[in-house]
Amino acid sequence: MIVSTQKPLENIISALDGGSRVFIIGCAKCATVCKSGGEEEVFRMQEALAEAGKEITGTIVIDETCHMLRTSRDLRSRQEQVNQADFLLVLSCGAGIQSVAEASDTKVVAGTDSKFLGNIRRFGQFEQRCSLCGDCRLNETGGVCPVTVCAKGLLNGPCGGMVDGACEVNGDSPCAWVTIYERLERQERVEQLHGTTPARDFIHEATPGSLKLGR
Amino acid sequence: MPSLLARKLAAHEFVITAEVAPPRGCDLTPFLHSAAYLAPYADAVNVTDNQGANMRMSPLSAAAALVREGIEPIMQLTCRDRNRLALQSDLLGAAALGVHNILALTGDGIGCGDHRQGRSVFDLDSVQLLQTITAMNAGCDMNGAPLAGATSFFAGAAAAPEVEPFGVTLPKLGKKVASGARYFQTQAVFNPEKLSAFCDAVTPSGVQVIAGILVLKSAKMAEFINQHIPGLRIPLTVIERLRAAADPATEGIEIAVEMALHSRTVCSGIHIMSMGRDEVVPCIAAVVRSL
Numbered sequence: 177m178i179v180s181t182q183k184p185l186e187n188i189i190s191a192l193d194g195g196s197r198v199f200i201i202g203c204a205k206c207a208t209v210c211k212s213g214g215e216e217e218v219f220r221m222q223e224a225l226a227e228a229g230k231e232i233t234g235t236i237v238i239d240e241t242c243h244m245l246r247t248s249r250d251l252r253s254r255q256e257q258v259n260q261a262d263f264l265l266v267l268s269c270g271a272g273i274q275s276v277a278e279a280s281d282t283k284v285v286a287g288t289d290s291k292f293l294g295n296i297r298r299f300g301q302f303e304q305r306c307s308l309c310g311d312c313r314l315n316e317t318g319g320v321c322p323v324t325v326c327a328k329g330l331l332n333g334p335c336g337g338m339v340d341g342a343c344e345v346n347g348d349s350p351c352a353w354v355t356i357y358e359r360l361e362r363q364e365r366v367e368q369l370h371g372t373t374p375a376r377d378f379i380h381e382a383t384p385g386s387l388k389l390g391r
Numbered sequence: 392m393p394s395l396l397a398r399k400l401a402a403h404e405f406v407i408t409a410e411v412a413p414p415r416g417c418d419l420t421p422f423l424h425s426a427a428y429l430a431p432y433a434d435a436v437n438v439t440d441n442q443g444a445n446m447r448m449s450p451l452s453a454a455a456a457l458v459r460e461g462i463e464p465i466m467q468l469t470c471r472d473r474n475r476l477a478l479q480s481d482l483l484g485a486a487a488l489g490v491h492n493i494l495a496l497t498g499d500g501i502g503c504g505d506h507r508q509g510r511s512v513f514d515l516d517s518v519q520l521l522q523t524i525t526a527m528n529a530g531c532d533m534n535g536a537p538l539a540g541a542t543s544f545f546a547g548a549a550a551a552p553e554v555e556p557f558g559v560t561l562p563k564l565g566k567k568v569a570s571g572a573r574y575f576q577t578q579a580v581f582n583p584e585k586l587s588a589f590c591d592a593v594t595p596s597g598v599q600v601i602a603g604i605l606v607l608k609s610a611k612m613a614e615f616i617n618q619h620i621p622g623l624r625i626p627l628t629v630i631e632r633l634r635a636a637a638d639p640a641t642e643g644i645e646i647a648v649e650m651a652l653h654s655r656t657v658c659s660g661i662h663i664m665s666m667g668r669d670e671v672v673p674c675i676a677a678v679v680r681s682l
Contacts, residue, residue, distance in 0.1 A: 375514070
C-alpha cells in the first residue's frame with residue numbers, strides 16, 4: 177500500500193488561504209489504513225477546519241482515489257457541493273490527489289505527504305521493502321531487496337559502515353546485506369553472492385511510468 | 392605502470408602511506424604544506440573525497456596539485472557524490488593529470504556530514520567502480536565503448552579486517568579483487584590476530600594489504616570516533632589503555648607503533664591515519680623502516 181501522512185494542520189490551513197469554502201476528499205483504501213485520509217480523518221479535518229472558520233461544503237471518501245474514472249464519477253455525483261467549494265482538500269496519496277486535480281478545475285489542496293510503498297508490520301506500523309525499481313532482483317538476494325533495504329542501495333555486498341551487523345545509516349536496523357547473507361546461508365546457497373552484480377539500468381525507473389496491457 | 396606505489400608493492404618493499412584532506416576553501420597552501428611534510432616519510436599520500444560526507448575541494452584537483460609538487464597521491468573516489476558519467480569523467484581527468492593511484496570507495500552516508508539534505512547518488516558501488524577502472528585501463532568506458540587511449544590506474548579498495556560479522560564481507564572482498572583491486576587499504580586495525588587472519592583470508596588471491604594504523608590521542612577521542620565515524624570501532628581494551636596512561640597522546644603513538652610493527656610481519660604496508668597530528672608520521676615511519 178501507499179503510506180502517506182497528513183501534513184501539519186497549519187500548513188493545510190495556510191494552503192487554503194484565499195478561500196473559505198472547502199470540499200474534503202478522503203480515500204477508502206491506503207489513506208484509510210495509514211490513518212491519513214479515511215472516514216475518521218476526514219471527519220476530524222472537517223471539525224478542525226470549521227473551528228478555523230472554514231465552511232465545509234461537503235465530504236466524500238472515494239473507494240480508491242487513484243482510480244481516475246471512479247474519482248471523476250464520484251465527484252460528479254456531488255457536483256453541487258464540489259462547485260460551491262473554493263478548494264478541494266484531498267487526503268489521499270499523491271496519485272489520488274492528481275486524479276482529483278484531473279477531474280475538476282477547482283483548486284486542489286494536497287493534505288498529505290506520500291512516503292513510500294509500505295508493508296504493514298502491524299496496525300499503524302509500516303515498513304518500506306520495495307521501491308518499485310522496475311527490475312526485481314529478489315531471486316538473487318534471498319527475498320530481501322538491497323535496492324530498498326540497504327540505505328545506499330548497494331548491489332554487491334555491505335559497505336564499510338556496517339558495524340556489528342547494524343546499518344551505518346539507520347543504526348537501529350540490521351544491515352540488509354547481513355540479512356541477505358544469513359538467509360542465503362540458512363538456505364545453503366550463499367555461493368549466489370560470489371558473482372558480481374552489474375550496475376543498475378535506470379531505464380526501468382524512468383518517469384513518468386506507464387503501462388498499457390495488451391489484449 | 393606509472394604508479395610508484397605499484398612498483399614498490401610489486402618489488403615487495405614495505406610501503407607507508409599517509410593521508411591529507413583537501414581544503415574546505417580554495418587556498419591549497421596548508422594542504423600542500425602538510426603533504427610536503429609527510430612526503431619524505433610516505434610512499435604515497437591519500438587524498439580524501441569529501442570524507443564523512445563533509446564538503447571539501449574535489450580530490451581530483453587536490454591530487455593533481457600534489458602531482459605538480461612531485462608527491463605521489465592516492466586519489467580516493469567515492470560513489471556517493473557522482474553518477475557513472477561523473478566518475479568516469481573524473482577518472483579520465485585524473486589520468487590526464489598524472490594521478491595514477493585510485494582508492495575506489497562506496498562513501499559514507501550523506502546523513503553523517505554537513506549537507507544532510509542532499510541526495511546521495513550511489514549510481515555505482517565500489518565493485519562496479521573497480522570494474523569501470525579496469526575497463527578504462529583496457530581502453531574502454533564501462534559500456535565497452537573505446538576511449539581515445541587507455542588509462543593506467545593502480546586501483547585499490549577498502550576492507551575492514553575487524554568488522555563483525557566478518558564472513559558477510561568476504562564475498563564482496565572477493566568481488567573487489569576479481570574486479571581489479573590490487574591492494575586493500577584497511578580500516579583501522581587494533582587486533583594483531585584479526586589482521587593476520589584477514590591477510591591469510593585475502594592474500595592468496597594476489598591482493599596486497601596495507602594496514603590502517605590510527606593514531607589516537609585520548610580515550611575521549613576514541614569514544615568520539617566510536618560514536619560518530621562510520622565503520623570504525625575502537626576496542627574497549629584500547630580505550631582503557633589510553634585512559635590509564637599518564638600521557639595518553641604518547642600511549643596512542645605506542646599503540647600505533649605496536650600495530651605497525653605487527654603489520655610489518657604480515658602485510659605489505661601501513662596506512663597511517665594521524666587524525667591531524669602529522670608529526671607522529673615520521674616517528675612511526677622511522678620505527679618501521681629501522682627493521
